[in-house]
Amino acid sequence: MNKTKLLVLFGGQSTEHEISCISAGAVLRNIDLELFTVRACGITKEGDWIEIEGKDGSIDVDRIVSGEWAKAPDTKGQGIKPAIDLIYGCDAVFPVMHGIMAEDGSIQGLLSVLGKPFVGAGIFSSALCMDKVYTKAVLREAGIPVVPEVIVERDDLDSFDKVASVVEREIGFPCFVKPSNSGSSVGAYKVMTGDDLFAKVIDAAKYDRKVLVEKYIPAREVECAVLGNRRPVAATPGEIVSTGEFYDYDDKYINGTSYTRIPADIPEEDLKTIKDMAVKAFLALDCAGLARVDFFKDKEAGKIYLNEVNTIPGFTSISMYPKMWEYEGLSQKDLITKLVELAIQNAAENKRTL
Numbered sequence: 013m014n015k016t017k018l019l020v021l022f023g024g025q026s027t028e029h030e031i032s033c034i035s036a037g038a039v040l041r042n043i044d045l046e047l048f049t050v051r052a053c054g055i056t057k058e059g060d061w062i063e064i065e066g067k068d069g070s071i072d073v074d075r076i077v078s079g080e081w082a083k084a085p086d087t088k089g090q091g092i093k094p095a096i097d098l099i100y101g102c103d104a105v106f107p108v109m110h111g112i113m114a115e116d117g118s119i120q121g122l123l124s125v126l127g128k129p130f131v132g133a134g135i136f137s138s139a140l141c142m143d144k145v146y147t148k149a150v151l152r153e154a155g156i157p158v159v160p161e162v163i164v165e166r167d168d169l170d171s172f173d174k175v176a177s178v179v180e181r182e183i184g185f186p187c188f189v190k191p192s193n194s195g196s197s198v199g200a201y202k203v204m205t206g207d208d209l210f211a212k213v214i215d216a217a218k219y220d221r222k223v224l225v226e227k228y229i230p231a232r233e234v235e236c237a238v239l240g241n242r243r244p245v246a247a248t249p250g251e252i253v254s255t256g257e258f259y260d261y262d263d264k265y266i267n268g269t270s271y272t273r274i275p276a277d278i279p280e281e282d283l284k285t286i287k288d289m290a291v292k293a294f295l296a297l298d299c300a301g302l303a304r305v306d307f308f309k310d311k312e313a314g315k316i317y318l319n320e321v322n323t324i325p326g327f328t329s330i331s332m333y334p335k336m337w338e339y340e341g342l343s344q345k346d347l348i349t350k351l352v353e354l355a356i357q358n359a360a361e362n363k364r365t366l
């Protein structure tokens with residue numbers, strides 16, 4: 013049997029570059045080498061593409077995880093050129109990359125132009141899920157509950173008094189401020205009073221032209237893994253227990269004090285509701301392959317909201333997406349095989365049939 017030639021892409025130019033390298037390491041260590049031949053290519057923060065090889069032709073995963081790979085001196089300014097043959101030469105691509113220029117349809121556009129099947133959502137769905145304002149608009153249309161928000165544009169900052177009174181009236185305090193396009197809680201703040209609102213919105217607006225000011229939800233954070241194309245299935249939801257005020261960047265990657273549990277410690281009927289909503293959202297947002305759908309369950313009011321959809325969730329050894337499938341009996345190795353199969357199937361299904 014011919015092995016499938018898989019290209020793993022990682023790194024990228026977003027704020028989640030480092031986490032991508034760690035995720036790629038975990039993916040590369042778990043690929044089934046009975047079924048695949050593998051090559052790996054990193055994209056530096058400057059946008060240079062570098063193929064990673066080890067001494068004996070195998071891939072040096074430690075150099076990828078440590079970030080050493082990006083320090084090669086003679087790669088500056090080479091852009092994508094060295095990677096084009098790599099992309100053309102493979103059967104499928106797994107972009108293990110998060111955030112802007114990675115998870116937002118950019119890389120998906122490039123791979124679509126080059127005619128390569130890839131793991132995960134296509135151009136439109138990737139862009140849609142990256143933008144919280146538009147994700148929420150589509151979810152509302154699909155009848156899925158989302159947290160009420162006021163949208164602030166950079167242009168509105170000049171007449172902030174007006175914004176402040178709308179927030180006061182429609183959202184109240186505390187509220188939660190975050191950029192529409194971001195990730196890893198960068199630019200996200202809990203705001204206690206009107207006095208602090210302007211400064212936090214200004215900061216969030218550094219990351220994106222649009223900022224959401226949401227109702228603050230004192231929430232349990234429940235995540236649900238979805239797998240498939242047009243008939244997706246959801247795994248038993250898990251829960252993130254953060255130790256800080258909310259699940260911020262430090263809590264996600266630095267403190268090491270937050271923890272997870274699968275299943276989430278919520279009633280059986282809530283687990284079922286969340287699974288159903290996750291599959292419904294996956295289809296409404298035109299996702300493909302995989303998505304981690306994140307929810308809030310209000311600790312006081314009990315209401316469940318869909319918070320956001322990640323089309324390329326983390327894949328580190330402690331990441332929820334692979335852990336939730338492991339709980340269902342699907343090993344990381346089989347999960348990766350399944351994702352590549354879905355990628356190839358999805359590319360075939362999306363071909364025009366004229």
Ligand SMILES: Nc1ncnc2c1ncn2[C@@H]1O[C@H](COP(=O)(O)OP(=O)(O)O)[C@@H](O)[C@H]1O
Pocket residue numbers: 159188190194195196197198200226227228229230231233258259260306319320
């Ligand atoms: N409306 C909200 N109320 C309370 N906490 C929130 C709210 N929105 C976001 N958060 C907190 O901020 C974290 C990051 O926000 P999220 O919308 O998931 O963006 P990101 O794409 O950065 O992960 C969430 O995991 C949660 O802890």
Ligand SMILES: [Mg+2]
Pocket residue numbers: 196197306320
């Ligand atoms: Mg999140």
